Amino acid sequence: MTPQGTSLIGQRAVTGDQAVIRPIDPASGEALAPEYPGLDRHAVAEACQLAEEALTTYRETSLEERASFLETIAAEIEALGDALVERAMAETGLPRARIEGERGRTCGQLRLFASVVRAGEWLDVRIDPALPDRQPMPRVDLRQRHVALGPVAVFGASNFPLAFSVAGGDTASALAAGCPVVVKAHSAHPGTSELVGRAVQKAVASCGLPEGVFSLLFGSGKEIGQALVADPHIQAVGFTGSRNGGLALMATAQARPQPIPVYAEMSSINPVFLLPEALQARAKEIAEGFIGSLNMGAGQFCTNPGLVIAIKGEALDAFTAAAGEAVKGSAAQTMLTPGIHAAYDDGVSQLAGEAREIARGSASEGPHQCQAALFATSSADFLANAALQAEVFGAASLLIECEDLAEMRAVAEQLEGQLTATLQMDDGDLDAARTLLPVLERKAGRVLANGWPTGVEVCHAMVHGGPFPATSDSRTTSVGSAAIHRFLRPVCYQNLPEGLLPEALKEGNPLGVTRLVDGKRD
Template sequence: MTMTLTGKHLIAGDWVMGDATFTSEPSSGEANTFSVGTPAHVNAACEAAEEAFWEYGYSTRETRAKFLNAIADEIEARAEAITKIGVEESGLPEGRLNGERGRTTGQLRLFADHILKGDYLDKRHDEALPDRQPLPRPDLKMVQRPIGPVAVFGASNFPLAFSTAGGDTAAALAAGCPVVVKGHSAHPGTGEIVAQAIDAAIKSCGLHPGVFSLIQGGKRDVGTTLVQHPLIRAVGFTGSLGGGRALFDLCAQRPDPIPFFGELGSVNPMFILPEAVKARGKAIGEGWAGSLTMGAGQFCTNPGIAVVQEGPEGDAFVSAAAEALKGVATQCMLTDGIADAYRNGKSRFDGRNAVEPVLVTDSEGRNASPNLYQTRVDAYLQDHALGEEVFGPLGLVVRVDGPDDMEKLARGFEGQLTATLHMDDGDTALGARLMPVLERKAGRILVNGFPTGVEVCDAMVHGGPYPASTNFGATSVGTLSIRRFLRPVCYQNMPDDLLPGDLK
């Protein structure tokens, strides 16, 4: 299917312009011009979403499942065009974009199947006990209901899976909530083509056009207006700690505070336990290098920190990781701004007395080369800057003297998306000692693997204590993510004719 970019916003079924424009900054190919979003665009989209909610929020699960599957079909019909412009805008390889598109359509179809089963509604019924003493009990039914229009911010590092039709959008639509997306300016063309696919699905399913809108570009006033708009009932966000925290605070400062589901950042520590490093430290080091540099390190689950004991086995692990990193070619980063941030993050490690450089490289322009440093546990715990995420292929090894140091370090970590134990049979006791700490620190705990790559399924948790995310009880990946955009409603002595369809 041949696609033509309009450079416009999609608001309630209409493609509209504004007075100002911006030009995309692709890594290759031609730049394109797009309209700049304004607060007026936000207001129009939110009002249309509220109007659509009175239909879509009360639609059947079958209607919503059909819509989700139709979006997936329309995205696949535009596969070639999406991959082409996605590669140009992001610099990501074709194989990665194709895989990400499959993940995007796969989660749409998974959510469609999931809501048809109905388990996510958590339906409960306490039958009336009219003869109970000393007081009778009324008939009580409970079900999860959609909350209303949801704002979604596109992510820079996932042009498809965490952006226009990504996990937040899919979860909200599955729940019955219309969506207003603020597209990311790093990939506006990709966002528009996906929005065209959603628009086509809306039309083919005969839905209210306000069920989805896309607002491109825009300055800070667009994001501020969106999260503070009185018709928006929740926000989904994937991005930096600074940007996410600013939006979170805006949500909390509203006259009617709303939930902000922000996935903000993580260093995803790996603990290489003594028997594992002794038996296969070289292999773990090489595997870490591959995970650390996958996609130029631009994954929120990038394992930026490795914890290993002092001694020759630990030295061998570090040497193997450094040697493997030397063989990694320079990679193009998603944007010039992200490349600048990577260089600035690296500068925090250079020249620090407590930090030893293991492999230091220079990165220029939009390209990134890997870097590796190491430090001691006490120095790490005393210097908060060493624990801040560096978005890119930079690793830090923290050396410890033994199990006590490992536990002390685990307790000192902030909230994480993931934590990993590399262990052999002889490490079980130490692993069991660390587990209660790691459960309080991370949303996902792995054994003998690497956290890059997040499976979209029922059991997945992609979230964790702050600053990994702003709501530790939620996940932004997997079917449980739908629950973010629902709230429980109890119905007391309610006639069947007045109950929601899912309770009849």
């Protein structure tokens, strides 16, 4: 299959007539065919109307039907074969191993949600049986399950062309919850988006589902995205991208006659605390791990370690020297888009104006190349300058030099919300870690010891989330099985006759799901 340059509205392929998205190969700067003419507002409304029409059927599909649909999507993506891998490589400048790994992650994620759907924990079934003889008043029969929120708008991210894009975590978890999905494709990888969109479209048809379960929209400006979030049928939004982009969608969602939740994953600098014993024992090893994590994917990860905090001294000098050497030895890497590259260069210039340069990586003559950068500053300067907390998307990091542990803690306390916080620690650092942990738990969705924040496992215990501005809603995660809860709401059924009860709540537990009966797990 080759990309055709079309949006997908239900089962139709639609060619827009608005401003055109022109994909390029960021490694060469050359144009890629085809172009993607954008849609207008009427097309957005049409996709949302179809999603609304699909909801009643789709949200009541059986656990098996829905799980099997998710598995079919995975199989259809795999069936795209090398055409998908090559197109994604061309549109992103990312290497084959990364794209193949990401395809594996994307399909694994769909299959994980299939297993989550089948297990049925997400229904959160609760039954409080009637107590007709209770004094002073009888209790009626009360049963709760969770239902789909409604049609969901998903915004593909630029930095994971598969795993956080058309059939990525947001789409997989929304579909798992029983929500039809309307995706606004990211303009950075339209061909990849269309190929994956056609795989989903095919799965909708082969599973006999209503066509409105999935649509994929292209639009070059912000209008299509804003219209999508404003559409009255849309009931929730999943977004991964910049802080400004997320804030704009949050504002639109709140200004609707009926406000809706926005799950925006926005901005994080992922502080890494080097505790004294660990720094003393293995400064060089930690420095190498750090720069490895920093350079991964040209630093274009939400979990890129953009801040390192340590106490001054010989051990830190050794770390800084080793990290500086590693940065100097870092080859330039192609960034995802000209816009991301320009923003990276701007961010690095700002850091250079505010902090001391430790090292820069190799320059390159190709277009859109990320030249790694490491800066340092004192904790006093960091605490006095909120601008130093701004995310620089790419392989740039800032080292904060503290006088003592109390200053490290002061830095931690002043941090904005984060996706992750990391402790590099040895056995002798336990007390120091205990001092920091209560602060870090409040700042971040994930706390790590002796690892690096890049590399987000898709599993049940993962939290890829965190307090604002890391995300718009710290109560949730966008990676892992708990992501399904973002698209559900509880409904209580009081005294309904058995013939009217949803399957999940019927006597005898026909779905075999875990239930809380009278407050006890059965």
